[in-house]
Amino acid sequence: MPVNAELAGRSYPAAAPYLVGREKVREFARAVLATSPLNFDPEAARAAGYADVVAPPTFAVVVQEHTLAQLLADPDAGIDFARVVHGDQRFRFTRPIVAGDELTGTLTVTSVKTLGGHSMVTAETSIVDAGGAHVVTAISSLVVRGDE
Amino acid sequence: MSVGGFDAERLSVGDIVAEQSYHLTRDSLVRYAGASGDFNPIHYRDDAATSVGLAGVLAHGMLTMGFAVQPVIDWLGGDSGKVLDYQVRFTRPVFVDAEAGADVNVVAKVGVLDQAGARIDLTVTFRDETVLGKAQVRVALA
Numbered sequence: 001m002p003v004n005a006e007l008a009g010r011s012y013p014a015a016a017p018y019l020v021g022r023e024k025v026r027e028f029a030r031a032v033l034a035t036s037p038l039n040f041d042p043e044a045a046r047a048a049g050y051a052d053v054v055a056p057p058t059f060a061v062v063v064q065e066h067t068l069a070q071l072l073a074d075p076d077a078g079i080d081f082a083r084v085v086h087g088d089q090r091f092r093f094t095r096p097i098v099a100g101d102e103l104t105g106t107l108t109v110t111s112v113k114t115l116g117g118h119s120m121v122t123a124e125t126s127i128v129d130a131g132g133a134h135v136v137t138a139i140s141s142l143v144v145r146g147d148e
Numbered sequence: 149m150s151v152g153g154f155d156a157e158r159l160s161v162g163d164i165v166a167e168q169s170y171h172l173t174r175d176s177l178v179r180y181a182g183a184s185g186d187f188n189p190i191h192y193r194d195d196a197a198t199s200v201g202l203a204g205v206l207a208h209g210m211l212t213m214g215f216a217v218q219p220v221i222d223w224l225g226g227d228s229g230k231v232l233d234y235q236v237r238f239t240r241p242v243f244v245d246a247e248a249g250a251d252v253n254v255v256a257k258v259g260v261l262d263q264a265g266a267r268i269d270l271t272v273t274f275r276d277e278t279v280l281g282k283a284q285v286r287v288a289l290a
Binding site for chain 1: 184
C-alpha cells in the first residue's frame with residue numbers, strides 16, 4: 001500500500017506526557033558517549049543555571065518517538081514500517097531538556113513527496129513543557145521504499 | 149569571550165574546533181537500544197540485518213547523530229544548552245563487526261560565523277567515507 005498523499009498537513013493528538021527522569025538522562029548520556037558533567041551531576045548542572053541534569057541534544061528523539069509511533073500506527077497513513085529508512089533528522093531548540101521536565105509532543109506531517117518509487121514523509125513534532133512553553137521541535141524525514 | 153577555552157572572537161571560518169574518534173562495539177548498540185527504546189533487531193542481530201539485505205549489524209543512525217555532536221558540546225564547555233539547532237542526513241550505514249567493532253571519526257569545523265553565533269559543520273567518517281551529510285550544529289557563542 002502506498003503512502004497516503006493526502007497526509008501532508010495532518011496533525012495527531014498530543015501524545016501522553018513524558019516525565020524526564022534523572023537516571024534516564026544519565027543512561028542516555030552514557031549511551032551517546034557524552035562526558036559533560038552537566039549530563040550526570042545535578043550540582044554541576046545547577047551551577048550552570050539548570051534545574052537538574054541536562055539531557056544531550058538527541059534525547060529529544062525519545063519523546064518524539066512516541067509521536068512517530070502514532071503516525072506509523074495510523075492505517076490511513078499507509079506507511080509500512082518494514083520499508084522505512086530514516087533519511088534526515090533535525091532538532092530546533094528553545095532550551096535543552098532537563099530532568100524533571102514533563103514534555104508533551106504533538107506531531108504534524110509537513111510534507112509527502114514521491115521520488116521514483118519511493119516516498120519521503122517529513123514530520124515535525126513540537127515538544128512543550130508542562131507550562132506549554134516550547135522546548136524543542138524534532139523533525140524527521142522518513143524514506144518509505146516502494147514495492148520492488 | 150572565551151568558550152570552553154577558545155576565544156570566540158578569534159574564531160575563523162574553517163577552523164577545526166574539535167576532533168574525536170569513537171570506537172563502537174555491539175555492546176554500544178545494545179546500550180543505545182535500551183537507552184533510546186529503539187529495539188530494531190538490525191542493530192544487534194546479524195540474521196535480522198542480513199534478512200533485509202544489509203551486510204550486517206549497523207549502528208542506529210540516531211546513535212551516530214548522538215555522539216557526533218559531543219565533541220562540539222565539549223568545546224562549548226559541556227553546556228549543550230548552547231546548541232540551538234542540530235541536523236543531519238543519514239547517508240551511509242556504520243557496520244559494527246561483532247569482534248572488531250567500528251571506528252568513527254568526527255571532525256568539527258566552523259562553517260559560518262554570524263550574530264547568532266556559529267554554524268559548526270561535522271565531518272563524520274567510517275572506513276574513510278562520510279556517513280552523515282549536511283551535519284550542522286548551530287551554536288550560541290554568547
